[in-house]
Amino acid sequence: MNILVTGGAGFIGSHVVDSYIELGHNVIVVDNLSSGSLENLNPKAKFYHLDIRDDKVEEIFKSEKIDIVNHHAAQMDVRKSVEDPIYDADVNIIGSLKLLQFSIKYGVKKFIFASTGGAIYGEQDYFPADEEHPTRPLSPYGVAKLTVEKYLYFYKEVHGLNYVILRYANIYGPRQNPHGEAGVVAIFTSKMLKGEQPIINGDGFQTRDYTYVGDVVKANLLALNYDKSDVFNIGTGIETDVNTLFRKLKELTGANCDEVHGPPKPGEQRRSVISYEKVYRTLGWKPEISLDEGLKLTVEFFKNKFAERSR
Missing domain, CATH: 3.90.25.10 (UDP-galactose 4-epimerase, domain 1)
Structure with a gap:
């Protein structure tokens, strides 16, 4: 399959890219290298040095015939989101929306989204939180991730785009x-x-909830073959x-x-x-x-x- 991994030169994304390539998939990476690094990048991946908000990203969907989008690119600093919520929303909401629009336009089969299990629930009512726990994010970062989750539901119901949302704990x-x-x-x-x-x-x-990145990669592998749309916590409890x-x-x-x-x-x-x-x-x-x-x-x-x- 042709899999687009956004943030594929970053910490978690690069490990996901490695595992997809090991399985024999054709992996295309989009990363602006704001927090990612070329030394993380798998040499077998096709790399585009682009921001997800750049209109040139549409050319990738057009030319690479993307089957699955794995979306890890993000403004991921919770404190920065508090200081500059507009920038956070621009990257995490508008950037994601552009990818979703291109996914519909070019017939993408599935959208795997890296969300947050840490920031999305806010101060918890019970421990550990399951997926039914009320979502009361206390940061613009958490609000943005929850917003994209709601958009994914919309794109599934209205446009038929399948999705898997992975709500990560504190990954290291x-x-x-x-x-x-x-x-x-x-x-x-x-x-x-x-x-x-x-x-x-x-x-x-x-x-x-500190969760090792190798375990997170396995969740991204399992998401490839899951044929329904759903949201899952990825943590240790x-x-x-x-x-x-x-x-x-x-x-x-x-x-x-x-x-x-x-x-x-x-x-x-x-x-x-x-x-x-x-x-x-x-x-x-x-x-x-x-x-x-x-x-x-x-x-x-x-x-x-x-x-x-x-x-």
Whole structure:
């Protein structure tokens, strides 16, 4: 199949591209490299250095005869969305709408959408949250993701476009960008290996559902062959607080840093953890990499990367 992966040079998207290529699919990548990197890009993928909002993207749909769109390109920084909701909406809503319009126009069979299980539910009523939990996003980023989910329902009902929505927990692993505000595992690991001091926001007891990127890739593989339209949480159902994460990473990196706390970030969610029961029941997906194993793999990746750069 001809599969278009937006954000295919990014952290999660590049791993998805690798797995699709391994299966023998023809993969086309669109990425503006704002957070992605050419070193993540699979050499067997056909690459277009474009923003998803660019009208030239239509030419790709026209010439590449796309069967499936896997949409990972996004403005993914929650705090940036709070500071500049208009920019966030332009990328995450308008950019997605353009892809949906082209999908209808050029006969795309399925649209796989990377949504958020962290930001979409807001402060949870129960733990872990399932897909029926009320959606009360506390950031423009979460609002935008929910908006695109609603548009997908519209495009299915009115235009017959099948979709699979994957609501991700807090994804971590090799290739995660340590330079943004998002991705605490990458940020802490990078600072620890460089001998710098990581800062824990607030008291550090805020929890997240940390899910390894390799497990997320498997969900994107299963989505290819699912013939219905649905929404699935992709997480572990396990809460881990930031203080615990800090200590695990400190031990793995051998860092000699203190546990330093800074001011809390305004509007930061206190607890976030999602249930994977539905996707297990429907597609047979479950997380297979434990947090300890995933952190070990991630630290090894960053160690190797820093060793290569210092040669």
